[in-house]
Amino acid sequence: MKKYSDMTLAERQTEYAAVKAAFEAKKTLGLQLNMARGKPGTDQLDMVTEMCNILVTHDDFVSDGIDSRNYGNVDGLPAAKKLFAELLGCKPAQVFVGGNASLQLMFTMIAMAYSHGLLHSEKPWKELEKVKWLCPAPGYDRHFKVSQYFGMELLTVPMTADGPDMDLVEELVKDPAVKGIWNVPKYSNPEGVVYSDETIRRMAALKPAAPDFMLMWDNAYCIHEFDCEFVPFADILALCEENGNADMVYEFASTSKVTFPGAGVGVMAASEANLAYVKPLINIQTIGFDKINQLRHVKYLQDKEHTLALMKRHAAILSPKFHAVLSALDAEIAPLGIADWKRPVGGYFVSLDAMPGTAKRTLALCKEAGVTMTGAGATFPYGIDPNDSNIRIAPTMPPVAELEQAIAVLCLCLRMSALEKLGI
Ligand SMILES: Cc1ncc(COP(=O)(O)O)c(C=O)c1O
Structure with a gap:
């Protein structure tokens, strides 16, 4: 197969006719497939549903003398703090165990910065003329939406193979209006990038002009390897402390992709001083989270150890799905030279960069053929991809057979939009 850019106009026209015919044939199948959101598959959910039967007798509900069925312990059960501290590699006293989702804790912390200020704020952010925020991109759309919700100015920081461009980050934090940065340091959403040791070291050593700068460390995929052994990861809290930045960092994680998304447990890890400040404020909005x-x-x-063993069982289900996506792209798209993609070994996504100027068109075609994907641009601040190129593939939810159909459609749509762009 020839690269599309090497084809003559006549060759492209012939190719387009063939690809379009295949696309029209797919349309007649009335497909209804979805590769839009990073959700576990039903088989993964079935696998962990036995968890629901674990608490039965009076004694089952009591932990360290605390009756989980009653009010109290707004920062979580000690046993839960211990478990998450072990998973994150920090101290139990640095862990705040919240409700059903980590995004809610991230939102709460930023809302707190606006309404009351943080431990080292000079004033609540609502009194500031401007708040700017660093958004490594491609990144997680919901992070960007939280920033937008509060009316921040979003500054894009390009992602590299080692994490965000740190030269730029170090430069931008010299502006006192820059109050924070989003990070997904391990198996980033959507690219699956693992921050290098050097990037992590430089993040922990940042010297922001804002005294209340927030290093948001969303470790959502901290134990989510699907194609390799568990990779130990630095304790960002300890590193920040070593650099005199103990109160700069807020780490987040959850069991959304370990047990049940939306019905798991979200956690935040931060310095003990930060938690002492935060706890009474969160206690105004709730007497306590769901300790049961x-x-x-x-x-x-x-x-x-036991949690990592469960993650291996998730990996056994997920790995074939990622391989189905990558094999199709390797076979159908690689020889044509019309897109690049990452090869993640953990996390929940495959990030693909289509020929510039074709992402929107590709996804519109996918929709026409019954395949729903994350909207083009979603992985960039304000939902605008300056190159109209990045496409986030979420292969985890559909069964492999459906996924193979969906990715075949995506490949056809990538080909059509590339040919249209090159001229037909
Ligand atoms: C990077 C990242 N953070 C957070 C979340 C949401 O986590 P939670 O369900 O704990 O709110 C997701 C979900 O896709 C995610 O990709």
């Missing part, structure tokens, strides 16, 4: 669910998770996941 926390205890269910403690009993089901047990400890790091």
